[in-house]
Amino acid sequence: MSDRVVQAVPTTADVVHHHQPPQGFIRKYVFSLDHKMIGKQYYALALVAVFIGMVLSWLMRIHLVWPNWPIPGLGLLSKVGAPGGVMTPEYYLSLLTMHGTLMVFFVLTNAPFAAFGNYFLPIQIGAEDMAFPRFNMMSFWTTFLAFCILIAAFFVGDGPPIAGWTSYAPLSAVGADAGPGQGFGQTLWGLSIFVFCIASLLGALNFIATTLDLRTRGMTLSRMPICTWAWFITSCIALLAFAVLLPACLLLILDRVAGTSFFIPAGLVISDRLQPHSGGSPLLWQHLFWFFGHPEVYIAILPAIGIVSHILINSMRRPLLSHKVVIYCMMGIGFLSYMVWGHHMFVSGMNPFSSLMFSFPTLVITIPATIMTLIWLGSLYGSRLRITAASLFALGFISMFVSGGVSGFFLAQPSIDIYLHATYFVVGHFHMVMGVAAIFGVFAGTYFWFPKMTGHMMNESLGKLHFWLTFIGTYCIFMPFHYLGLAGNVRRYSAFVDDFLVPLIPVHRFITIAALCTGAAQLIFLYNLIHSRFRGAPAPDNPWECTSLEWIMPSPPPFDNFGGKHVVVYHDPYQYGVKSSTGDYLMQNSPEQVEVRT
Amino acid sequence: MGKLFAVIVFVIALLSAIPIITHSWFGSGISFALPEDISTHGHAIDDQLSDTMVEAGLSFLAAQFVLAFFVWKFSNRQANAEIKTFPGGAKGLVIAALVLVGTEMLALGILGQKAWAAVYFTPAKPDAIQVQAQAGQFAFYFRYPGADGKFGALHPDKIDEGNSNFFGLDPANDVDSRDDIVTGELAIPINREVHLMMHAKDVGHSFYVRELRIQQDFVPGLDLSVHFTATKVGKYEIVCTQLCGLGHYNMKAYLNVLSQEDFDAWMKQKASEQ
Numbered sequence: 104m105s106d107r108v109v110q111a112v113p114t115t116a117d118v119v120h121h122h123q124p125p126q127g128f129i130r131k132y133v134f135s136l137d138h139k140m141i142g143k144q145y146y147a148l149a150l151v152a153v154f155i156g157m158v159l160s161w162l163m164r165i166h167l168v169w170p171n172w173p174i175p176g177l178g179l180l181s182k183v184g185a186p187g188g189v190m191t192p193e194y195y196l197s198l199l200t201m202h203g204t205l206m207v208f209f210v211l212t213n214a215p216f217a218a219f220g221n222y223f224l225p226i227q228i229g230a231e232d233m234a235f236p237r238f239n240m241m242s243f244w245t246t247f248l249a250f251c252i253l254i255a256a257f258f259v260g261d262g263p264p265i266a267g268w269t270s271y272a273p274l275s276a277v278g279a280d281a282g283p284g285q286g287f288g289q290t291l292w293g294l295s296i297f298v299f300c301i302a303s304l305l306g307a308l309n310f311i312a313t314t315l316d317l318r319t320r321g322m323t324l325s326r327m328p329i330c331t332w333a334w335f336i337t338s339c340i341a342l343l344a345f346a347v348l349l350p351a352c353l354l355l356i357l358d359r360v361a362g363t364s365f366f367i368p369a370g371l372v373i374s375d376r377l378q379p380h381s382g383g384s385p386l387l388w389q390h391l392f393w394f395f396g397h398p399e400v401y402i403a404i405l406p407a408i409g410i411v412s413h414i415l416i417n418s419m420r421r422p423l424l425s426h427k428v429v430i431y432c433m434m435g436i437g438f439l440s441y442m443v444w445g446h447h448m449f450v451s452g453m454n455p456f457s458s459l460m461f462s463f464p465t466l467v468i469t470i471p472a473t474i475m476t477l478i479w480l481g482s483l484y485g486s487r488l489r490i491t492a493a494s495l496f497a498l499g500f501i502s503m504f505v506s507g508g509v510s511g512f513f514l515a516q517p518s519i520d521i522y523l524h525a526t527y528f529v530v531g532h533f534h535m536v537m538g539v540a541a542i543f544g545v546f547a548g549t550y551f552w553f554p555k556m557t558g559h560m561m562n563e564s565l566g567k568l569h570f571w572l573t574f575i576g577t578y579c580i581f582m583p584f585h586y587l588g589l590a591g592n593v594r595r596y597s598a599f600v601d602d603f604l605v606p607l608i609p610v611h612r613f614i615t616i617a618a619l620c621t622g623a624a625q626l627i628f629l630y631n632l633i634h635s636r637f638r639g640a641p642a643p644d645n646p647w648e649c650t651s652l653e654w655i656m657p658s659p660p661p662f663d664n665f666g667g668k669h670v671v672v673y674h675d676p677y678q679y680g681v682k683s684s685t686g687d688y689l690m691q692n693s694p695e696q697v698e699v700r701t
Numbered sequence: 702m703g704k705l706f707a708v709i710v711f712v713i714a715l716l717s718a719i720p721i722i723t724h725s726w727f728g729s730g731i732s733f734a735l736p737e738d739i740s741t742h743g744h745a746i747d748d749q750l751s752d753t754m755v756e757a758g759l760s761f762l763a764a765q766f767v768l769a770f771f772v773w774k775f776s777n778r779q780a781n782a783e784i785k786t787f788p789g790g791a792k793g794l795v796i797a798a799l800v801l802v803g804t805e806m807l808a809l810g811i812l813g814q815k816a817w818a819a820v821y822f823t824p825a826k827p828d829a830i831q832v833q834a835q836a837g838q839f840a841f842y843f844r845y846p847g848a849d850g851k852f853g854a855l856h857p858d859k860i861d862e863g864n865s866n867f868f869g870l871d872p873a874n875d876v877d878s879r880d881d882i883v884t885g886e887l888a889i890p891i892n893r894e895v896h897l898m899m900h901a902k903d904v905g906h907s908f909y910v911r912e913l914r915i916q917q918d919f920v921p922g923l924d925l926s927v928h929f930t931a932t933k934v935g936k937y938e939i940v941c942t943q944l945c946g947l948g949h950y951n952m953k954a955y956l957n958v959l960s961q962e963d964f965d966a967w968m969k970q971k972a973s974e975q
Contacts, residue, residue, distance in 0.1 A: 193947035267944050273921055274904040274945060281904060282838065282946040368922025370857040372869070373838070373903040377858050385905060385920050419775075421784050425791030450907070452920045455821035459814060466806035473802045476764060477794040483771040485785025487778045490702040498772060502710055505764040506717070509757040516809060518816030519750050521916050522735070525907065525942035567702065571709070578713050586720045586733040591911035593942050596950035601938050603736070603911065610726055680784045687780075 124662035134244070136236035137662060141243050142222030143556065145213050148243075148250060152209035153542075155254075157622050159202040164615040166190050168608060170598055184262055193283045195597035196265035200284075201257065203268025204292065206538065208299050209250055211403035214545045216341070217246070217306055219410060220334040222556065224310060226653045227331045229319025229670040229692075231663050234312035238305050245302035253295035261286035267595065269396070272366030272388040276358040277380070280373040293356045300349035303341055310338035321672035325427070326691070328651045328676040329416070332430045333409020337402050340437045344398035351391035358383070389451055393444035400537050401440045404504075405433055407544025408475065411497040414551050415479060417649045418494035419486035420687055422677040424478050432471035439468050449517040450524050458517040465515035472508055476501065487680075491647075492566025496547035499574045500540055506578075507536025510585060525595070528588020531581045539577045546573070546628070553632075554646050558659045559639030565631045569624060576621025583610050650678055650688050703776020707769040714765035718758060736912045739933040739958065743914035745816035752812070756805055820915075825896035825928035832887065832895060835868055836919040837902035839948030841939060842867045845882040847972065853878020860902070868900075882971045888957040890964035891934055899925045907943035910956050918943050931958040 125131050135141060165174060173188030184194030225233055233239045256263045265284030266275040270292060279286040314335045318327070327335070354365040362379070366388040369381030408429075416423055423429060445453065445461030479501055488494065510532040513519045523529065546569075553561045592599075592607055599608055645654040652670060653660070670692050678689035683697045720726055724734040738747055787794070833844040833852060846852045853875045860869035870878040889895045899908065901919035908927075909916040912935075917927045941952035959967060 191947070192950060196944070196947065196949070265944075265947065271905050271944065277904070284947075370855075371901075371903050371921055372857050372860045375860075375862065383922070385922065423791075424787060424794065428791050428795060450916050451918050452923050452925045455817070458817065458821075462813070463810050466810050469806050470798060470802050473798040474795055477798055478791060480764070480767050480771060481787035481791070481794050483768070483775055484787040485783075486775050487780070487782055487784060488703060488772065488776040490706070490776050495702075495706060498706060498768070501768055502713075502765060505761060505768075509761045512753050512757045512760075512806075512809065513750065516749065516753065516813040516817075518746050518813045518820070519753060521817075521820065522746055522750065522911070522914055524916050525909070571705075575709065575713070578717070582717045583720075583726075586726070589721075589735060590733045591736065591909075593909065593940055595944045597947075598950050600951055601940055601953060603938060606731055609729070610731060 134240060136232070136240050138221050138225050138233045138236065138239060139556075139660060141239050142218050142220070144243050145218035145221060145246070148247060149210050149214035149218055149545075152205045152213070152250065156202050156205040156210060157625065159198045159205070161619060161622055162190070163195060163198050163202065164611075164618045166195055166597065167599070168612040168615045181257075181262070190597075192597040193262065193265050196267075196595070197257075197263035197284050197288070199595060200264050200267050200270075200292070201253070204253060204296070207268055207399065207403070208296065209246075209253075211537065211541050212303065212341075212399070213246065215406035215410060215541055215548070216334065216337050216402060217242070217303075219330075219545075219548050219552070220310060220337075220406060221306075223552065223653055224331055224334050225313055225317065226656070226660065226664055227328050227651050228314065228317060228322050229652050229665065229672060230313060230317035231665065231667075233309050234316055235309050238309050242302045242306040242309065245298055245305065249295045249299035249302060252291050252298060256288040256291040256295070259287045259291065262288055264289040264292040266292075269392060270355070270388075271392075272355065272358070272383075272385045273368075273371060273378075276355055276366045276383075276388070277371065277373055277378055278359055280376055280378070282374070290356060290359050293352050293359065297349060297352040297356065300345040300352065303345040304349065307338040307341040307345070310334055311342065314338070319670050319672060326672055326675055328413055329423075329426065329429060330406070330409035330413040333405045333412075333433060336430075336433050336437050337405045340398045340405070340440060341402050343441070344395045344402065347391055348395035351388065351395070354391075355388065386448075386451060386453060389448055390444070390453075393447045394441070396447065397444040398437075398440040400533070401436055403537050403541045404544075405437065407500065407541040408433065408504075410544045410548040410551075411500045412479070413651070414493050414497045414547050415482070416677050416679065417551075417647050418489045418491065418497065419482060419679070420489070421482065421486050421680045422675075423482045426675070426677065429475055429478055432475045435471040436468060439464050439471075443468065446515060446517075446520075449520040455517075462515055462517050465511075469508070469512065469515075472504075476505060476508075491550065492561070492563055492570055493547045493550035493647075495567060495570040495574075496543050496550065499570065500543040500547060502574075503535055503540040503543055503577070506582070507532060507534075507540055511536065522591070523588055525593060526588035527584040527592045527594055530594050531584030531588060534584070535577075535581045539581065543573075546570075549632070551647065552653075553635065554642030555653055555658045555660070557636050557639070558642050558657075559635050559637075560642050560646065561635040561639060562631050565627055569627045569631065572624035572627070573621060576617055576624060579617035580614055580621060583614055586610070648686060648688055650674075650690050651676055652691055655690055655692055703772050706776070707773035710765055710769040710772070714762055714769075718762060721754065721758065737933070738914060739912045739931050739935070739937070740914050741930040741932060742816070742819040745819055746914045749809075749813050749816050753809060756809070820927070820929075823928075825926070826894050829894035829896040829928055830889060831898070832889070833868075833898045833900060834887065834908060834919075835900045835902055836906035836908070836941065836945075836952075837867070838904065838946050839941070839952035840885070841887075841906075841908075841941075841952070841954040843884050843887045843954075844868055845884075845968065845971075846877075847880030847882055849877060849880055851877040853881050855900070857902075867902075880972070880975070882968070882975055884971055886955045886957050887939060888959055888964060888967050889931055890961045891931060891958055893961070894928055894930045896928045897926060899927070904945050905943045906941045906945050906952070909940050909942040910937055912937045913956065916942060931956070934958050934960060 367380035
């Protein structure tokens with residue numbers, strides 16, 4: 104690890120613009136321009152979305168194994184969808200659609216990327232705020248608008264959308280003829296995602312500009328902490344991915360409301376009515392959607408990789424075996440993510456030769472993913488690992504990342520996909536590697552940064568209890584999905600009536616019980632979060648003895664982060680395992696020279 | 702606490718592997734085995750799947766065990782314990798990953814092509830039995846060309862389910878369609894190749910028969926086809942695997958593999974019913 108000293112020396116000229124925080128409630132807590140408040144707003148929105156998404160998954164799981172049990176209160180939510188608390192098949196599909204959309208867009212995109220990125224990216228590079236604070240505020244409130252539009256779809260007359268989070272055309276494009284849930288609710292879905300794309304594009308641009316322009320003196324690109332790199336690479340991916348989904352959603356909305364036929368071919372007879380469309384292609388929607396959809400997986404997981412690496416390094420008290428290799432791997436994954444979208448479409452009827460073209464880069468992604476895993480494991484070797492709630496979730500992330508990753512070997516191969524496509528094997532795969540792993544990154548980040556964000560420590564014992572229950576629970580839920588998939592259990596069924604599916608129901612019952620318990624265990628987290636916010640022990644400036652810039656400031660940070668000063672950075676981000684005046688670590692902004700590990 | 706983590710990861714990894722190895726849910730009689738393959742191409746897919754299972758399984762166990770072992774060994778050490786570097790450092794690990802995983806993935810990728818090619822890169826034989834499958838919300842229908850060997854043209858505007866005109870045929874004006882045989886089950890003779898032409902009536906659907914190792918989407922507006930040969934007499938479930946609306950879970954039909962004699966008799970009977 105090199106340790107160059109920058110030329111710059113802080114001067115009095117650096118102590119310049121000192122900003123006063125806004126005093127009014129609205130400017131401070133609602134329409135705030137402060138990246139820290141906006142980060143918290145994103146986090147709060149993700150928390151609400153994940154809670155709704157989780158309850159929806161409970162309802163689905165309960166319906167699958169106890170279909171006739173009237174769920175108390177459900178009848179009040181939708182008299183048509185769940186008369187007396189027993190849901191109809193179409194209502195099950197709406198819950199499935201809403202669960203996927205909420206989780207992928209409003210949780211997995213918002214929490215690890217927008218929430219933590221907003222809060223810590225500017226701080227970690229020594230900036231006072233984001234490059235465009237007004238854009239930033241707009242991003243959040245546009246996201247909030249998208250969220251409200253989506254939630255409104257629950258309450259429209261002909262029911263919430265039922266076409267799944269992928270909303271394949273023509274089911275999603277032809278309108279109310281296609282059955283319940285394909286009316287106004289589906290239009291709202293398209294509109295919500297359209298608005299969400301705008302918000303994400305604004306956010307991504309802001310992140311990129313901030314990273315490139317606002318780094319403080321001495322903060323070279325190679326001195327950025329690994330999570331800052333992850334957010335930066337993710338912004339580049341998001342910029343290109345959402346830029347494709349945005350027009351795709353527009354075309355879908357036009358097909359629905361303006362009579363165009365981008366995704367609808369001629370000659371469709373739906374509900375005994377010949378549709379007045381011609382010339383469109385359903386596969387076009389799939390291509391556009393997955394061109395966004397696959398990079399989206401990495402938009403969810405890369406920030407988690409960055410956060411987890413950051414926390415692991417801190418807990419191991421040593422740098423990774425190679426900082427640069429992990430960053431190159433993230434870039435490699437980001438690049439490859441644009442060349443693999445067709446692996447979602449092996450049996451879709453696209454040219455079978457192109458399947459092989461999509462299969463190879465998909466298999467190649469295994470290489471950077473393996474390198475990163477080996478670097479984490481190799482760095483654990485000989486370290487002084489501290490076990491905290493944050494580091495447990497980071498270690499749990501590695502376990503999940505591996506478990507979810509190896510099932511990708513199967514799905515990357517078109518021949519095996521013939522059998523496993525659209526089965527619970529796929530559901531298990533993406534829930535583990537994209538859902539649970541990314542959420543573990545968020546939990547790790549929360550336990551790690553909560554003291555900085557609020558000025559209060561979280562309860563470590565409760566945090567560890569939360570980890571054990573969640574770790575064991577998620578394995579109990581998602582591992583059996585793979586076995587069911589091998590038995591050919593088809594996904595997106597609201598009931599299992601086929602001869603070969605009925606014998607598998609006891610396994611589903613086990614999963615449902617595991618899901619209910621694991622979900623209930625999240626109340627521990629929620630309690631810890633709220634209780635610690637008000638009653639937690641006061642947090643010191645740097646409770647974890649971490650080296651990056653967020654820990655040089657008071658907890659919580661002042662409004663303008665560094666008090667109007669330009670911090671000067673002298674070191675690579677992770678000077679651990681050294682002998683300095685502070686202990687076994689050296690802050691990035693410390694001018695002290697120590698013998699560094701090579 | 703680190704040791705507890707190590708033990709739990711170790712136990713989870715072992716328990717996760719057991720149902721894969723035993724093909725059952727911890728001795729309860731619930732089977733996760735792939736159903737018996739009744740196709741001529743399926744063995745290539747099954748072989749590929751079990752090869753991949755070995756490689757994925759070993760990678761999974763190795764990574765989880767190493768994680769557990771390192772956390773066991775290196776957590777909560779004394780504050781002055783020496784920090785060691787993994788032998789070979791990052792370079793060794795990168796080379797190991799490139800060589801091991803690279804070869805593994807290349808091998809899987811190349812071997813996997815064979816199985817894929819067997820299904821998709823060869824056209825159906827000219828003497829294959831021609832059947833058209835139509836998927837609509839929420840039923841499959843099948844059509845045989847009849848004695849003349851020709852399918853009548855489809856007229857979407859003539860679809861009338863009340864009169865059992867599921868495909869939209871026009872026998873009044875179209876000679877070819879008059880002897881077309883339309884059924885709700887897919888009957889095929891054993892050991893004869895079947896060329897299944899796929900037509901979607903309304904939205905996307907899919908044709909999935911586990912035992913045949915065939916899954917193919919129906920895409921509106923796109924003429925797709927698959928071909929296969931069934932090698933075992935029996936009745937197998939055809940299910941829809943592409944979300945198509947509220948009745949998706951219940952959209953199914955049967956594949957009826959018959960001996961040649963039984964198939965001929967079945968065909969004769971169906972022809973007389975039309």
